[in-house]
Amino acid sequence: MIRSLHRWPGLIGAILLCAVALSGTVLSVYPAYEAINAPSSAGMNVAELATRVQAQQPTVEQIRRAPSGKIMAYFYEGDQPTAAAIDPATGVMIGSADTPALQRWLTNLHRSLFLGDSGRMVTAAGAAAMLVLCLSGLSLLARRAGGWKRLFSPLRGQGEGRRHAAIARFSVWGLALSSITALWMTAGTFGLLPEGAGAPAFPTNVSGRTGQPPATIAVLQETPVNALRSLTFPVAGDKTDAFTLKTTGGEGYIDQGTGALIAWNDADAWQRAGDVITLLHTGQGASILGLVLGLSALGVPIMGWTGIRLWLTGRRKQASSRVPADQADTIILVGSEGGSTWGFADTLQATLTANGARVHSAPMSAFAPDQWPNARRILALAATYGEGEAPASASGFVDRLTALPEAPAAPLAILGFGDRSFPAFCGFAAEVARAAEAKGWKQFLAMDTIDRQSPQDFARWGRTLSQALGASFELNHQPKPPSTCELSLISRRDYGAEVQAPTAILRFALPAASLWQRLTRRAFPAFGAGDLLGIVPEGSTVPRFYSLASGRSDGFIEICVRKQPGGLCSTRLAMLEPGDSVHAFLRPNPGFRPVRGKSPVLLIGAGTGIGPLAGFARNNRAARPMHLFFGVRHPSSDALYAEELANWQSEGRLASVTMAYSRGPTPIYVQDVLRRDAARVARLVSEGAQIMVCGGRDMAAGVAAALTDILAGQGPNLATLKAEGRYAEDVY
Incomplete structure (x- = not known):
């Protein structure tokens, strides 16, 4: 359900959301630009400002202050109305007050798609879709991490899924804030929210006199420029008119003959809330926040692209069987860190489907037995991460199983994937088996294991499974080789010969990449020290991994290799000379790197x-x-x-x-x-x-x-x- 809530608004609204987000990103720069370039008015009051402007422009009709601090004056030059930006220290014009044409164009695109009120309703629908995406995305991020408490733990996994989650974890907060404030502002535009106190009724008790200089008006002396919204001057010669003052605290009228405040309304809660909402959405008056929101919006097209790729990948995975979860008789749950276990799951799903089963595959993190009413069996293919930990796509599985009021009715079979040379061989699969036994979950097959992704081990387990199901089939899995990049050795340093432990520091050139390779993500990806370099030795389908001793900023790829007796990969690497090359790929290892901070x-x-x-x-x-x-x-x-x-x-x-x-x-x-x-x-x-x-x-x-x-x-x-x-x- 949550995945559907996340998927469909994103797919349907991708183009709309990208247009609104990208225009918002560019618009977020303007408040910062204005704030940097606006002359300071700190410590100045409105009386001083009005006096200086009026001295320079006697026909001034209004002075406005933008949230960025930009001061603008509106006056006449001859019979032509004019607007200009003002230096508050002198009252002198320093530029145009007009909004740049590009900013106006982007604002119209962002607010209404150039469609007026109809466009505003469309963009509001986009904001609602974005809010749904943010909330469902947060839930999926928490599920991926293994719970809300681990939401900011280092991301695991690789490929588009990891990139999508990494960008989302940064962007979702700003996007959610922008969506909520956009919906509020749209509701206000269409009169769905109270308007607030607004201006008081124009007073009838004006003195009928004129000529009070702004410099002598106490209210203006007491009002700092930083609180000013606008000051409108009375019409020349009209004794019934008054000064109109709008500030962050309210608005009212000042007698032009006596300087007395003759009517005033304080800003109420709705007005103050509207001001805060506008600030939070536009960044006007909080330029740093605006830039952060702009960066968050920049994540939308990237997440849109990675999300579509993930959706297409998911559709390809389901191509052999489109059985919904609630109609499947066989559920395959997959716990994978690097993605290779999914390949075995695909082979298993295709084989079972060919033999008449209705199969549905899902990550172990999506464990929800109440959604599988017709399941007759559940097959868990569980890899192990690190020292017996759950892999990326199985986060939270054991906790969810433990929290069930009773064990699932469909019996279970567990197949663990690991490397027997490690002490925690298939440690997570063993943990799942213990948790299932403690819950009283019946297992129709004893837990079995696959060593180093062995197709032979998988075929052996398949024969056992076919007998248990009363069927006859073979699991013939052909591992898909990883996409690799050619690395050329540029230097080597040899050690350890004297102690019979030949070891080398191998340094490879960073492979050049064309713009097209970068855009299509076929270039060697960014990496850091602690990430893993995977190399598939000749005669094997199982990659060997070497921890990187360099990051991309170093300009080279470096590993340390000790030649192992009989080792296919280490022997090949030990024979390399400068100019020789190997084919390799990168696997991120975000759990092994120093956390940010200054601690030792x-x-x-x-x-x-x-x-x-x-x-x-x-x-x-x-x-x-x-x-x-x-x-x-x-x-x-x-x-x-x-x-x-x-x-x-x-x-x-x-x-x-x-x-x-x-x-x-x-x-x-x-x-x-x-x-x-x-x-x-x-x-x-x-x-x-x-x-x-x-x-x-x-x-x-x-x-x-x-x-x-x-x-x-x-x-x-x-x-x-x-x-x-x-x-x-x-x-x-």
Whole structure:
């Protein structure tokens, strides 16, 4: 339901919303431009301003102050009415008061699409659609993140979905505010809101005299220019007329002969609310807010494009079966981080559909068994992220299952996807199995696992599934190779030969991209240190991932590689010479990078785990306190980045560097130097330090044990630090 509320207003109103949003973005610049260029009137009162303007322009009829601070005077030159911008310090004309032609054109487009009242109603409908999009989008963002409390946690996943969510998370607040204020202003335009107090009735008790100079009128002396809306002068020679004063606090009339205030209405709540709404929508009087709203609006065409691409992708995924959820007898739930598990789900859906099943596929984050009344079985394909965590498309699944009053009636089968070389192999799938058992959810197949996306393992599980369903089919999955980009090696530095651990720092040229490649997103995407470079070795369908030691701003792509015995990918990389090339792709890893702020960062690693940590230090131009603890075998053989580390420390990019040599004169491991510096480590953690660990899983386990001992009884433990986003691992 929420996805439909989000999808259809966006698709139907995409062009309208883009036109309104882009015109709003450009219009948001004008208040800032006016505020920057408007001469200051701070500390001046209206009496002084009126006197100066009248001295320069004796025929002045009205003085206005725009919310930006721009002062304008309206007067006659001969018999021609004229308007000019005024310097309040002198009363001298400094420019035209006319609205620029482009601004008028954009304003008409933005408000009414050049269609008058009918156009205003259309743009109001667009604002309502945008509000629906914002509210439904916020709900989907929270679901993606795993709950409202995690709405601002680092985004996971990749591709258009991640880009769409990243832009939405910034833009949705400004777009929601603009939509609400636009609807209010439209309601006011069509008389659907009270008009407020407005001006009082014109008084009948005027003195009948003229000639009171503005400089001597007490009310004008007491009114600061910054509160002025307009001052209208009485018609020359008309003894029954009066000064009309409008301010942010109200409006009224001043006797032109005595200077007395003879009628006044304070601004009521509706007028004040209308003023605030106008300020919030236009940014006039709050130029910084206007620019923020303009930037938010700039996200609309980008989100429109990514949203349409996501919709088309979703339609392609459902091409083999368009069975609605409430009509399906088989539900496939997918928990995927990088998208590869969806490929297996597509194969499973196509095979089951060919054998007569009515199949509906959905992400595990959309778990809603009450919407599947005809389901006879539920198949959960669950990958694992990090150390046993839920992947991006399964956020909140276990919490929703636990919160159900009773288990779903349709029985469950769980298939886990992971890498057996990691200790948390299929950890999330195992967690789902435990939660299902605790809820009393019947499983018609025992949990099974797929190692490294093996088509053979998947086919084996398929045979078991076909027997359980009383059918006969084979799951023949052909993994789709990722879209790659050719990277050319420009340099390499070799280490570790003396300790039988050949290691290299490989630096690749940043591939050039044409404008068309950038527009079609076929160029190598933006990246930062800590993101992952995926390389598919020859003879395999499973990519190997290497943590990046550089960001795009560095102008190159750098990784650290240790040659593994029998390793297909590491052996190939170890043989590269400058000028050789490999095909690779990028996978974002937003969960492993320093959080923003000035708090300290503890960088802990060993061996090739120095890669992303070196990248963080290299880009620490603001000299944030970063403390590196780094372990290698021997200082003369495999001390990666030794020269750079010394330079970065002298430049302030590293606050300290603590080395651990496991084969030096006094062998010591990185977890040992942490224990040795326990007091300093505990102090840095108490000051809000973030801890980032990269390297082999044995090292990471030793570091975790050391930190547990160091922090015992001294404040937050590792579980708390992880929950707060202050402890991150990149472990292999």
